[in-house]
Amino acid sequence: MVKTAFLFPGQGSQFVGMGQNFFEADPGCRALFEEANDILGDNLTELCFQGPEEKLKLTENTQPALLTHSIIALKRLRDHGIESVLTAGHSLGEFSALVCAGSLRFGDAVHLVRQRGRFMQEAVPVGVGAMAAIIGLSAEQVQQLCRNASSEESIVQPANLNSPEQIVIAGHKASVEAVSEQARDQGAKKVVILPVSAPFHCQLMEPAAVRLQAEMEKIDFKELDIPVVTNADARLNTSGGQARESLVRQVCSPVRWTETMQVIVDQGIEAIVEVGSGKVLSGLMKRFNKDIRCYQVGDEESLAKTVAELK
Incomplete structure (x- = not known):
């Protein structure tokens, strides 16, 4: 099996129609969407599939939408026996990576990223x-x-x-x-x-970091099954406690993605799969290291192609 890392996208990769193909193809994907709907008290499914785009782009909606699409894509990869030896996510994507690594329950992650989106939006008035x-x-x-x-x-x-x-x-x-x-x-x-709608990953987000930390103290972060490369430090982590602490620091710290890609290269990874919406991270990796094979899985067609290549 090819030595593979899963990468999870962040805000900006959302689009109307995201996840619909998986939803129609697999009952397990439908169940995950329904779980997210119940946790949020909103019809996330309808928002993802039909928009409107302006509502989907609201940070408090974008974050659970992207996480849900990533996790149903992850489910479909695992249905076909494709696994990763390490993982990372860009900003919001670090929550998806921790679900992948077994540290966070999907339902807890959906709740946290909805709160994270709200806290980040409320930290700085629009236009400031x-x-x-x-x-x-x-x-x-x-x-x-x-x-x-x-x-x-x-x-x-x-x-x-x-x-x-x-x-x-x-x-x-x-x-x-x-x-x-x-x-x-x-x-x-x-x-x-x-x-x-807000200046993310800088000191102005300090009020959001304080509120998010209080929310995350209520959630159980288990030890990780596979390492996650953290945004705040660009280091491999397998500790549940450090995973929680890194997510808090990430709110006000730069996303160290260049160093994250170097860590992935240094671990001898042969292929990366961008799991969920968009092709931003696979595009960055293609330019960063031409020896690593890059794939993206966001629907059944891209899933079939990636599975055939990796197997």
Whole structure:
């Protein structure tokens, strides 16, 4: 069997229709959607399949939707005997990774990510914060620009270290815009202000981290069956207690995805499967290391192709 790692996507990968193909193909997938509906007290199934897109894009809805799609895709992979030797998830995806690793129950994860989405949205009033993707500058260059543009009243920080050339920044809107302008002046290939409702993974999320920690203390995190590479430290972890603590720190810390990919490479992984919505993580890995085979499983067609290749 090919030595495989499962990667779980984060916010931004959602789309209307997500999970519907699995739902129609497998009773177990229908049961997971129904469990999520019951926990949330909402019709997540209808929202995922029919939208509207604007409602699906609300953080408190996006997070349980993406997690549910990932876990039904994981179920279908396991139905075909495909397993991973380690796992990781980008931001929200770390919750999916912990379900995969046996540390978190699916129902507990659905509850936590709904609360996480609400807490993150409520931490900063709409319009106060912003995020931007900077492509073509190094992490060191972006870090220095953030230092120069930050003050006690207005901060900006690296939020997602997605690849050696793709850094997302977050913070107060004015400081994010200042760094974006300076990045263009320094020769960035592309700078894009992101259409997000809050500045994730920076100090402004501290109120959300405090509230999420209180919520997570009520939940049992078991020891992990396989290692998860944590966002906050880019280290392999198998401790339930450390898994909980890492999720809290992740709210205000940058997602260290470049280092996460290097950890995966260093473990001798031969193939990665992006499990759920979108192809962002498999695309990043393709550019990061051309020796690792990259797959994505989001419906029955991509599942069949991936299973045939990995077996």
